[in-house]
Amino acid sequence: MKINFLFIALLSASGGWYAAKFAGALPDNSEAKPAADAAASIGYQCPMHPWVKSAKPAACTLCGMDLVAGGTRAAASAGDIVMLPPGSPHVMGLSTVEVKLQPLVRTLRVAGMIGEDESRHGIICAPVEGRIDGLAMSCEGEKVTRRQPLATLFSRTLLNTANEYKLALKQAAPAAETLKQQLLRHGLVWEQIAAIPTRQEDDIHFGMLAPLSGTIVKSYVSEGQYVKEGDKLFEVADFSKMWFTFTVSEPDLPLLQKDQIVAITTPSLPGETLKARVAFISPNLDELTRAAHVRVVLENPERRLKNKTYAEGVVELEAPPVLTIPRGAVVWSGSGARLFVEQATGAYEVRTIKLGRAGDSTWEILEGLEAGERVVLTGNQLLDGQAQLEQHFSQR
Numbered sequence: 242m243k244i245n246f247l248f249i250a251l252l253s254a255s256g257g258w259y260a261a262k263f264a265g266a267l268p269d270n271s272e273a274k275p276a277a278d279a280a281a282s283i284g285y286q287c288p289m290h291p292w293v294k295s296a297k298p299a300a301c302t303l304c305g306m307d308l309v310a311g312g313t314r315a316a317a318s319a320g321d322i323v324m325l326p327p328g329s330p331h332v333m334g335l336s337t338v339e340v341k342l343q344p345l346v347r348t349l350r351v352a353g354m355i356g357e358d359e360s361r362h363g364i365i366c367a368p369v370e371g372r373i374d375g376l377a378m379s380c381e382g383e384k385v386t387r388r389q390p391l392a393t394l395f396s397r398t399l400l401n402t403a404n405e406y407k408l409a410l411k412q413a414a415p416a417a418e419t420l421k422q423q424l425l426r427h428g429l430v431w432e433q434i435a436a437i438p439t440r441q442e443d444d445i446h447f448g449m450l451a452p453l454s455g456t457i458v459k460s461y462v463s464e465g466q467y468v469k470e471g472d473k474l475f476e477v478a479d480f481s482k483m484w485f486t487f488t489v490s491e492p493d494l495p496l497l498q499k500d501q502i503v504a505i506t507t508p509s510l511p512g513e514t515l516k517a518r519v520a521f522i523s524p525n526l527d528e529l530t531r532a533a534h535v536r537v538v539l540e541n542p543e544r545r546l547k548n549k550t551y552a553e554g555v556v557e558l559e560a561p562p563v564l565t566i567p568r569g570a571v572v573w574s575g576s577g578a579r580l581f582v583e584q585a586t587g588a589y590e591v592r593t594i595k596l597g598r599a600g601d602s603t604w605e606i607l608e609g610l611e612a613g614e615r616v617v618l619t620g621n622q623l624l625d626g627q628a629q630l631e632q633h634f635s636q637r
Contacts, residue, residue, distance in 0.1 A: 285310055306332075323628045325587040335620035337583045338567055340610050345560040345600040347496055353487030355507060355539070355550045361479035363453045367468040368428025371396030374446060379460045385451045385477065388430065392449040392462070392474075399427050399447055403437050410438055428452075455479040458548075483539045483546045485517070487554060488532040496558035496598065497522060503537050507552040515539060519556075565603040570616045571596070572625045581617040581624050582610070589617060591628055 285308035286294040287301035299308050309326055325333075375393035378385065385391065402423050409417035424434050430450060455477035462474045485505055489497055499522060505515040521536040537554070539546060571578050571594075578596050581589040594609030610616070617624060 321591045322584065323581065323589045323591060323624060325589075325624075325627075327587065330587060330620070333620045333623050335624065336618050337615040338570065338618045340564060340566055340606070340612055340614045340616060342562050342564055342612050343603075345496075345563050345565060345598055345603060345605050347493070347558040347560075347598070347600045349489065349493055349497070349556040349558050351487040351489065351503075351535075351554045351556065353485055353552060353554065355483050355485050355505075355546055355548075355552045357458075357478040357480060357548050358482040358484055358538070361455070361482065363455060363477045363479075364473055365391070365452060365475040365477060367470055367472045367474055368426070368449070369394075369396050369399050370469050371399065371467070373462055373464055373466045373468060376462070376464050378457065379462065379475075381457055381460060383457045384455070385457060386454045387452065388450045390448050391451050393446050394449050395446055396427075399424075399429075400445055402427065403440070403447075406434075407437050407440070451477075453477060478548070480544050480546070480548065481540075481542055483541045483548075485537040485539055485552055485554065487535055488527070488530065489522075489535050491526060491531045491533075492598070493558070494522070494533055496560055497535070497556065501556055501558070503554045503556050505537070505539070505552050505554045507546070507550050509547055509550045510545065560598065560605075563597070564606040564610065564612060565600065566606060566610065566616055567618055568599070568602055568604055570618050570621060571604060572621055574625075581621055583615045583617065589624060 285296070285298060287304065287306055287308050295308050300306065301308060309329060309332065372395045373392050374395050377390045377392060402420060406417060406420040406424060408414075409420055421434060424437075428449060429447065433447070433450075456479070457475050458478045459476035460474075461472075461476075462468065468474070485503070497519065499520070500518045502516055502518055505517065506513070507515075517537045517539050519535060520538045523534040526533050566580070570580050572580060577593060579591060579593045582592050584590050592609055595607040597605030597607045599605075
């Protein structure tokens, strides 16, 4: 009966002191004295392990720390306020930090592939039907330049058109211009057409010249092969520019902007870091991964970057100033995110908050805090455990 009376007296004293303190009734130099006096009258407990208690001064059986005055009620709560006895915040290692308005910095680390610039990928097709009687090059990886000989072609269509053009020139016939345009469509260049009047009668072959420059990445033709007009002969890629492509998840997309700099490393160039800007962010998200494809264009004049190589990138994302707190200040519970706001020395308000975007070391605050308030950063887990312990006792 006596214990119950002391318990009720302690709650009354703690509640009355807290109400008087924040109503301005108590001076600053006595802000924790009523709670401390009441707590000291009912026993001692370990600040690190609140369940270790004693009716008289002793040491904690778990950590050896001296028990502090407070007994079975070392912390008293008034509504959403957790009260600690004098000296407990220091012993528990509690520290606070100010809620600030500052840029939200997030370092995004990505992995992707360096490949060819797909906009520079070309296909060389047969300009006219015929037989490939010779190949100047056919191996993958060989470089070609525009108007470089690719193959020797025998084509009855091309040969007949050339002979008709030669005759039309001799006769100054109006059909000469039409025949010249046909020869151009059959793949000949101006220099080849200009040499037709001096061609030998037994010269039945024409040289096929490359219409573009690049590197052969795929060959579809062999010597002696008959081809039709439009048949695919070679695939050519231009490796003077390369694409570094990767994906970014949906939550990170609001922080990613075009022209942001990406620092890129690849095992094929050990010890080097390449920097380039984001050139494209896909407007479409993958239905399964909920991520968007991002592309960076890399200059590669010396062809040091190889096609289809693995690479990693680092993007420093930065949003305009927002209200932030350190990530370590947040305590997660079944009801969501919450933290402890310092009201006075030894008095901490349990407050539920709404979080926004996550930075490297901070959270964006959408609701529940104002700039200038101080929140518990270290020791908040112990404080949360004490608050839950208080809630448990209050429900008994």
